[in-house]
Amino acid sequence: MTAVRISDLALEFTGATTVRALDGVDLEVDAGSSVAIVGESGSGKSTLAAVIGRLQPRSARIVRGELEVDGIDVLGLGHEALRTYRRDTLAYIAQDPIGSLDPTMRIGAQLKLVLRSVGDDGSLPRQIELLESMRIADPGRVVRLFPHQISGGMAQRVAIAMAMCRRPKLLIADEPTAALDSQVREEVIRLLFTQAREQGTTILWLSHDLPAVARWCDEVAVMYAGRVVERGPAAAVLGSPVHPYARALAATDPSRARRGERLSSIPGSPPVLHGESEGCAFAARCAHRIDACDVIRPEPVPPRHSLCIRTAELVDADRRARLLPEEEVSA
Ligand SMILES: Nc1ncnc2c1ncn2[C@@H]1O[C@H](COP(=O)(O)OP(=O)(O)OP(=O)(O)O)[C@@H](O)[C@H]1O
Ligand SMILES: [Mg+2]
Known part of the structure; x- marks a missing residue:
């Protein structure tokens, strides 16, 4: 059974300048599973979490898309039904515990x-x-x-x-441990996941903590510039990512670096969109960019719903790199 089904969801903050925070999000979450949403600051994680509870500010305008939670059409709910939905279906855990x-x-x-x-x-x-x-x-x-x-x-x-x-059927935790020190952090995460598993609650966990995500979550969705650019089993997405942004992100994770190896960070910064991205929003920072990336808006392709027009090529290159000695691949 599917707990959350989001398709092509786009949202803009209106004001002096328009900011498109969600630019066509596709996501499916199985009931009872735990899914991490990861991505750099500004990628739209909190905006997505807010809109799932229809808690986005008034300045936000839904441009298009569908959002279903536990079979409920969230965007179409009237006042009373929305209250019932928030009370019976959802719970949030915020970053600042005392403030909540x-x-x-x-x-x-x-x-x-x-x-x-x-x-x-x-x-x-x-x-x-x-x-x-x-x-x-x-x-x-x-x-x-x-x-x-x-x-x-x-x-x-x-x-x-x-x-x-x-x-709750769905628990949304927006960086619940970011404000805590490291020992306490582990305890709180353990508690959260144990409780949720006992109750069969679906978890959406917004996090920057990739090692903890790898330990606790079934699936990972990687967000970039308001879209989910790759999603799939946590071990696969973090261990052998497909999309170039997911690759770059996984490479910044200190736990993956071997002793003495330099940590790589992603050069440049993510774009702030003011309308629909025409091509690939990651192109400007991408090591695999070709001219077509600037003009073709990528659609999800297998494996892992990757939003990259070069996915098949990159996966093929990975496969060869693993099967063949290095000299043969570069020849
Ligand atoms: N109330 C708002 N008004 C205008 N723009 C906003 C508002 N809230 C968020 N944004 C913009 O929307 C985009 C997505 O922001 P969001 O907070 O969802 O990102 P995030 O992935 O949660 O980042 P972080 O990791 O820092 O929490 C950003 O460009 C942000 O500046
Ligand atoms: Mg946030």
Whole structure:
């Protein structure tokens, strides 16, 4: 069963200048799976996450496309249906854990509200039970504290507890651990994924942390300039990427570099689009660019829905490089 189906979704921010943040996104996510959305800053990850909950700002205009979550046509929902959809289907975990909690209410009072909204009595023992399920030590004390009195890691665990007790079908986590230090980060990710797997919740995880993505996610979708340029099993996309941008991105991942090897970074910066990209948006930075790349707008091709007109050639070259000794390939 498909949890999320997005086709050719385009969105622009209007204002003094128009910014096209999504330029024809195609994505399919299986129910119960975990999918990472990766890509440089500005590639459109957060905009995509927002539009899935119809939470984009008023200045955003949907240009075209379709968006279905759990069989629901999200873009067509009326006011009431949208509220129900947000309440029953979706949950978000934001980057700033403390900011996502209400600063004026004690943790216990916030847990009580969430528990009651799902038909629980929200009593103190239930609040404590919920915190214990998140492996929070001394929950009896924590319920009496205000958000500013707890650490970022603990606040994120509280936020996960509040999100998961609603048993969402889809959990969207926008860099949930970016603000945390590294040991806490691993614990929080483990908790998030364990809880989601137990409940069969689909996860969309927006992340810059490729090693963690490789460890935790089933699939990876690579975004560039408002499109998904490659998607597929995490090990395949990160281990043997096909699209030139995905190749460059995977090569910047420090965990792939051998000792003493220089880390490569992608020269140049991503474009800010003001309308539909005519050719390939990555062409200006691409090591494999040919003239046609500037004028042909790439459509997804196998394998991995790669948005590159040279995909077949590149895959073929990879295959030969692996099968033949180096001299024979260059000859
Ligand atoms: N409210 C807004 N008004 C105008 N432009 C915006 C707005 N929000 C985002 N953008 C632009 O849309 C594009 C995509 O931004 P988005 O925040 O979705 O990227 P991102 O992939 O989440 O980046 P990051 O990794 O930094 O979080 C960028 O060019 C950004 O400047
Ligand atoms: Mg973002």
